[in-house]
Amino acid sequence: MSNSTKRKVAIIGAGLAGTTAGLGLINAGFDVTIYSDRDRASLRNDVPPTGTAVYFGKSLDYDAEIIEDLYDAGTSTGMSVRIFSGAGEARTPVLAFDSPFKYKAQAVDTRLRADDRLARFLARGGKFQVRAVTPRDLDAIAADVDLTLVATGKGGLSSLFPVDTGRSAYAEPQRHLLLATFKGLHHADRQFAYRSSDGAKHNWFTIHAEFGETFFGPYLHKDIGASWAFIGFAKPASPWIELFKSVTDTQRARDVVVDLFATYFPEDAALIEQLQPLHEDPHSWFLGAVTPTVRRAVATTANGHPIVAIGDAAISFDPIGGQGAQTAVIQAASLVRALKTHAGKITFEWLQDQFEKHWNNRGDAATEVTRLFLGDPKYATHAELLFAAAAVNVDIGTAFLGLLSEPQPLLGIQSREDIIKLISDRAGEPAESVLARFKPPQQFARAQSAERAAVPA
Numbered sequence: 001m002s003n004s005t006k007r008k009v010a011i012i013g014a015g016l017a018g019t020t021a022g023l024g025l026i027n028a029g030f031d032v033t034i035y036s037d038r039d040r041a042s043l044r045n046d047v048p049p050t051g052t053a054v055y056f057g058k059s060l061d062y063d064a065e066i067i068e069d070l071y072d073a074g075t076s077t078g079m080s081v082r083i084f085s086g087a088g089e090a091r092t093p094v095l096a097f098d099s100p101f102k103y104k105a106q107a108v109d110t111r112l113r114a115d116d117r118l119a120r121f122l123a124r125g126g127k128f129q130v131r132a133v134t135p136r137d138l139d140a141i142a143a144d145v146d147l148t149l150v151a152t153g154k155g156g157l158s159s160l161f162p163v164d165t166g167r168s169a170y171a172e173p174q175r176h177l178l179l180a181t182f183k184g185l186h187h188a189d190r191q192f193a194y195r196s197s198d199g200a201k202h203n204w205f206t207i208h209a210e211f212g213e214t215f216f217g218p219y220l221h222k223d224i225g226a227s228w229a230f231i232g233f234a235k236p237a238s239p240w241i242e243l244f245k246s247v248t249d250t251q252r253a254r255d256v257v258v259d260l261f262a263t264y265f266p267e268d269a270a271l272i273e274q275l276q277p278l279h280e281d282p283h284s285w286f287l288g289a290v291t292p293t294v295r296r297a298v299a300t301t302a303n304g305h306p307i308v309a310i311g312d313a314a315i316s317f318d319p320i321g322g323q324g325a326q327t328a329v330i331q332a333a334s335l336v337r338a339l340k341t342h343a344g345k346i347t348f349e350w351l352q353d354q355f356e357k358h359w360n361n362r363g364d365a366a367t368e369v370t371r372l373f374l375g376d377p378k379y380a381t382h383a384e385l386l387f388a389a390a391a392v393n394v395d396i397g398t399a400f401l402g403l404l405s406e407p408q409p410l411l412g413i414q415s416r417e418d419i420i421k422l423i424s425d426r427a428g429e430p431a432e433s434v435l436a437r438f439k440p441p442q443q444f445a446r447a448q449s450a451e452r453a454a455v456p457a
């Protein structure tokens with residue numbers, strides 16, 4: 001154990017979770033070493049971002065306890081949702097709503113966020129060791145410090161923490177993912193007005209009821225700055241899976257997204273085809289799939305030293321509900337907060353108590369909101385009623401999107417009666433009257449081609 005007056009911390013992994021905890025603990029006066037399997041330049045330049053990692057509202061407050069807001073792009077203020085069903089001649093619009101957030105959302109490249117944290121961590125005396133830590137190393141590392149955090153992401157050392165089957169709703173991935181970043185359209189472009197009251201400041205969530213979902217919105221890329229994030233979520237057996245699998249480089253990523261919109265969401269095609277591949281960053285795209293998993297986040301090494309998992313190593317989410325990065329920074333900031341006032345020994349039991357608090361504060365609700373966005377049968381009534389009500393009343397859409405920032409209220413809205421009450425309360429009139437006004441749209445407004453949009457009205 002440490003002889004220094006400062007308490008010693010080892011953090012394995014320098015992604016968003018590891019660097020957030022590292023900077024927070026250095027600021028709080030701990031002696032911190034971060035171990036990373038890549039050096040700083042490689043973390044920034046040789047790997048794709050772990051995800052789009054939009055912070056929706058509340059997580060920005062937690063993040064502000066760790067680092068000042070450095071970013072002036074990638075901000076969004078609402079969401080334009082459109083749902084379609086069927087294909088070809090049988091393709092039909094199901095519903096749409098465009099609602100503002102009651103908060104700010106911010107999508108910044110995880111590589112940049114982590115690098116900015118690492119820069120400050122190093123400047124304030126943090127130590128950084130480049131090595132891939134094995135379970136055996138971990139035992140020796142943990143023996144020498146007061147606290148060991150495992151922040152190695154979904155893979156890495158997460159298997160040291162057993163899956164909590166009681167808290168994990170799924171045993172396999174629910175979506176095949178394509179993430180890609182593009183340039184070519186301006187964040188203030190007026191062409192976006194056909195979908196949203198706030199133009200390009202509203203993200204798009206465009207859903208095909210049978211095949212999957214797409215997210216598209218403003219993003220801050222680590223090198224080029226203002227840019228566009230796309231995520232495709234293909235359901236099992238969706239024809240999108242083969243399309244995604246054909247992506248091999250930045251150009252093909254762009255062509256596949258253009259093709260996807262042209263075939264399934266042609267209303268947006270004229271705008272999407274103006275996107276350009278981000279050749280500057282060969283790691284601006286990736287294919288993936290996440291098994292949503294909750295782990296028993298506190299374990300011991302071979303010689304009985306406690307270790308705690310943070311970020312994706314503790315809870316990994318399907319990204320459809322945008323919860324992973326948010327939950328990671330909330331967990332890291334909450335742990336830093338608790339450690340500042342905990343003078344005693346950092347025991348297994350104390351760490352377990354902290355994780356239970358995190359589960360109750362965020363993890364449980366974030367897991368449930370992800371199930372809602374995945375269209376899990378548990379939340380079929382929520383989706384049916386809330387989407388229809390949001391299409392009629394903009395405030396219901398805002399309340400629904402509030403769950404991305406603060407998912408906790410969902411835990412108290414479980415029965416049909418709870419949902420009806422929410423709709424009535426938000427609308428100021430009986431839910432039945434709101435829902436009776438819902439009519440499926442005949443068609444949706446279309447994007448104009450760039451040339452036509454440029455002609456003054």
Ligand SMILES: Cc1cc2nc3c(=O)[nH]c(=O)nc-3n(C[C@H](O)[C@H](O)[C@H](O)COP(=O)(O)OP(=O)(O)OC[C@H]3O[C@@H](n4cnc5c(N)ncnc54)[C@H](O)[C@@H]3O)c2cc1C
Pocket residue numbers: 012013014015016017018035036037038043050051052053054055110131132133134151152153154155156157177178179231288290310311312313319321322323324325326327328
């Ligand atoms: C497509 C997609 C979209 C997403 N969108 C959102 C969103 O909108 N909002 C949101 O909140 N979240 C989102 N997420 C989730 C978010 O990106 C992650 O939750 C978050 O970035 C995880 O950070 P992390 O630090 O836990 O893990 P990682 O970023 O995976 O970092 C782990 C680090 O540990 C290192 N490492 C691994 N093993 C070792 C070892 N043995 N020794 C040393 N180092 C090691 C790795 O190289 C890596 O650098 C999305 C995820 C995906 C896949």
